[in-house]
Amino acid sequence: MHPHTILMNANDNVAIVANDGGLPMGAVLSNGVVLRDKVPQGHKVALVNIGANAPVLRYGVAIGYALRDIPAGAWVHERLLQLPGARSLDDLPQCTATVPAPAPLLGYTFEGYKNPDGSVGTRNILGITTTVQCVAGVVEFAVEKIKRELLPDYPRVDDVIGLEHSYGCGVAIDAPGAEIPIRTLRNISMNPNFGGELMVVSLGCEKLPPGKLMPAGSIPLAQLQGPDGALDVVCLQDEAHEGFMSMIDHIVQSARPHLARLNARQRETVPASELAVGVQCGGSDAFSGVTANPAVGFCTDLLVRAGATVMFSETTEVRDGIAQLTARASTPQVAQAMIREMQWYDAYLGRGKVDRSANTTPGNKQGGLSNIVEKAMGSIVKSGTLPITGVLSPGEKLQQKGLIYAATPASDFICGTLQLAAGMNLHVFTTGRGTPYGLAEVPVIKVATRTALAKRWHDLMDINAGTIADGHQSIEDVGWELFHVLLDVASGRKKTWAEHWKLKNALVLFNPAPVT
Ligand code: CA
Numbered sequence: 105m106h107p108h109t110i111l112m113n114a115n116d117n118v119a120i121v122a123n124d125g126g127l128p129m130g131a132v133l134s135n136g137v138v139l140r141d142k143v144p145q146g147h148k149v150a151l152v153n154i155g156a157n158a159p160v161l162r163y164g165v166a167i168g169y170a171l172r173d174i175p176a177g178a179w180v181h182e183r184l185l186q187l188p189g190a191r192s193l194d195d196l197p198q199c200t201a202t203v204p205a206p207a208p209l210l211g212y213t214f215e216g217y218k219n220p221d222g223s224v225g226t227r228n229i230l231g232i233t234t235t236v237q238c239v240a241g242v243v244e245f246a247v248e249k250i251k252r253e254l255l256p257d258y259p260r261v262d263d264v265i266g267l268e269h270s271y272g273c274g275v276a277i278d279a280p281g282a283e284i285p286i287r288t289l290r291n292i293s294m295n296p297n298f299g300g301e302l303m304v305v306s307l308g309c310e311k312l313p314p315g316k317l318m319p320a321g322s323i324p325l326a327q328l329q330g331p332d333g334a335l336d337v338v339c340l341q342d343e344a345h346e347g348f349m350s351m352i353d354h355i356v357q358s359a360r361p362h363l364a365r366l367n368a369r370q371r372e373t374v375p376a377s378e379l380a381v382g383v384q385c386g387g388s389d390a391f392s393g394v395t396a397n398p399a400v401g402f403c404t405d406l407l408v409r410a411g412a413t414v415m416f417s418e419t420t421e422v423r424d425g426i427a428q429l430t431a432r433a434s435t436p437q438v439a440q441a442m443i444r445e446m447q448w449y450d451a452y453l454g455r456g457k458v459d460r461s462a463n464t465t466p467g468n469k470q471g472g473l474s475n476i477v478e479k480a481m482g483s484i485v486k487s488g489t490l491p492i493t494g495v496l497s498p499g500e501k502l503q504q505k506g507l508i509y510a511a512t513p514a515s516d517f518i519c520g521t522l523q524l525a526a527g528m529n530l531h532v533f534t535t536g537r538g539t540p541y542g543l544a545e546v547p548v549i550k551v552a553t554r555t556a557l558a559k560r561w562h563d564l565m566d567i568n569a570g571t572i573a574d575g576h577q578s579i580e581d582v583g584w585e586l587f588h589v590l591l592d593v594a595s596g597r598k599k600t601w602a603e604h605w606k607l608k609n610a611l612v613l614f615n616p617a618p619v620t
Contacts, residue, residue, distance in 0.1 A: 107131045107139075109149060110394050110573060113164035118148040118180050120162075120390050120472060122573045124556055133177075141179040146390035146472030146536070146554075148180040160185060163393070163481040168474060182474035187461055191426055193446055198439035201431040203491055209409035212376035212587075215595035216529075217369050221324050223296035224378035226529045226547060226594040228369055230264045230362050231298040232355075233289070235317050236272025236310035239340055242348075243268065243305050246355035254359060258367035264359070265544045266305075267292060269611050272312040274620050281617035288499035288613055290317055291525035296380070297546055299369060300324070301362040305355060308341025336362075371596065377411030379594060380502060381530045382523030383486045384417055386516040389471025389536030391553035393482015395582070396534035396569040400551065402583025403532075403590070404488035404507065413505045415496070415523055416487040418514035419449045420463040424480035429509065434491040441495035445511035448497075452616055463514055467537045486534070498614050502527045516541055517612035520548075524611070530594055532586070540564050541609055542602030547593045549600055551586065564601050 107127050109119040121127050126144040133139070135151060143149050148162065154174040159166035168185030217225035230250075234243055243266035250264050271285050289312075293302055302323065304314050314337045323335075338354050345351050383400055385392055404414045416422075422429060426446055433439035453459055463476050473479045493506035499522055502508065512522040516539065520531060524545050531546050533539075536553035538561055552558035555570030567586055571577035577585075592598035602608070 107133050108573075108575075109133055111151075112162055112394065115164045116161045117150065117152050117154055118160055118162055119151055120148055120394065121145055137177045140175060140177040143179045144472065148390070148472065148474070150174045150176050150178045150180050152176050154180075162478060165477070165481060167478040167481065180474075182469055185474050187475045188477055190423060190450075190460060193426070193443050193450075196427050196439070196443060197431040198436050199431070199433050201491075203432065203489060206405065206409045206490060208411070209376075209406055212410050212591060213373050214376060214379070214591045215371040215597075216374045216378055217299060218372055218374065219296055220300045221294070223380075223527060224374050224529065225296040225299060226596070227262045227297045228260060228299060228366055229262050229297050229545065230301060230303070230359060230366055231293065231295065231545065232264070232266050232359070233293040233302065233304045233317070234267055234269065234272075235304060235306040235312050235314055237268070237270050238273055238307045238310065239305050240266065240268040242340060242351055243355065246352050249352060250356055250359050250363075254356065254363060258363045260367045260369065261363055263544065267611060269613050271613050271615065272310045275311050275615070276618040276620055277311040277316070279617040281615070284497075284499045285613040285615040285617070286312065286317065288522060288525040290322060291499060291501045291527070292521070292545070292611070293318070294323065294501070294527070295524055295545060296527055296529045299366050301366060302336060303358060303362055304335060304337045306337055306339045308339050375411065376407070376591065377505060379407060379412040379530060379590065380415070380526075380528045381407055381412065381532055381590065382415045382417070382510070382520070382526070382528035383532045384516065384519045384523070385421075385483055385486065385534040386541060387535040387537035387539040388468055388473060388479060388482065389553060390473055390478075390482075391570070391573055392534055392536045393485060394553070395572040396536070396551045396553040397482055397485045398579045399569045399572065399582035399586060400532055400534055401485045401488040402579050403586040404486060405490055406583065406587045407590075408488065408490050408507050411505060413502060413508060414488070415502075415508045415510040415526055415528060416484070417510045417512040417519050417523060418483060419445060419511050420453075420460045420476065420514050421480045421483035422509070423449070423460045424477045425484040429484065429487070429492060432490075432492050434493045438492055438495055442492070442509055445495060445497065445509070449511070471537050496526055498522050499525050501525065513614060515612070517609050518614045520609070521611045522614060530590055532590070534569070538564075540602070540607055542600075542605075542607035544608035547600045548602050549586070549589060549593060550602065563605075566600050
């Protein structure tokens, strides 16, 4: 076996072992260093002697400080590293990175569904909004009946989904922070893949009634299609309902006109600038920041050059890279908005008596990621290299195109839910440890960081970026492959594996406010 290690930056004093199965003690690296330990795949090896308290450098930054002398050839694992303190938010560089204006990328299109509000859908779905978890079972029953009895008559409608969640009852509805889950639900209902067809099922006694979820003026008039131009609501406690089947029939009958309008829609050729792509990672390993995330970052640059929108998120995973990101802000306002989101999140975590270091999982560490600094450096490369032009607080809706920092927790389902609310129409998800993640609302394109995972999960992973570590493809090759796959999936010409198997994770709201 030929030892293969990957160095991220010429200044680094550690490299990661790329060989499948790792490398044995005694293996000789290309620089002549002999391994003093068995080093697992994805883990770090010291390239030189690193003295106690000296920085351990990966990505050209200190991911930690040596707790004792580490000789060349030793396995550098998390127990040898002191975590650096969090970067102060007081003196960050703002707009200092000089990025040459990129050449526009013209001529790329996809086949999408144009919406009345100007957004474009990649799927044609009836999404039924719920105001409270109490109605979830009834809505699920009704959705099954609609799919069984009505959907065959509307062949151009891809799916019917109940937008189920845990909010609405027993919540402190006016507490600071409550605006986040409320606007998240409101904005998800207007996701481009639902075609502007608003249909709400409510219980009747909940803290979050339809009028509070969708106040007049918060939604485009074109989306009000109930009687008298009001919101289309089925209220289960309505006295007109005698028995369970009466509720079900009411929901099923209400769905008919929505399905008819959705079914009349046709895909049209639109420019690639109509893509709104949310990127995130989950189940990360040391290859995430070497293969999949850099390839996603290259694709992010392509998309932004094509005029599209890319959202990157996961606040605890960008916190340690914040100086690089504020430097890339297009204006001081954007830099300050990023800092505001970091401050808010530091305070949020502080209330729970934790900090960003609570992010890394046991699986991350087994996969070679020693701590949150190393994970963050590998995570933010998904954002590519171009200026950051906008910032969204959790649950807010996109108002502009370009590269957007959409502040969200790193939790896969919460991040996905908030990116849905922002208005994403495609989701890119990288994984090294492996997760079968999927969403019912938008296609999720999963990118594997390692060939071994892509082979083992051949019918779950859509793209293999492990070929970069294997030396068979470049970051640019995989980035372009992803770009073309995104256009094919957006057009409905290609289904993702998660769509093929109908894998879907629940919507999970971010609720920082109290529950009563
Ligand atoms: Ca995540």
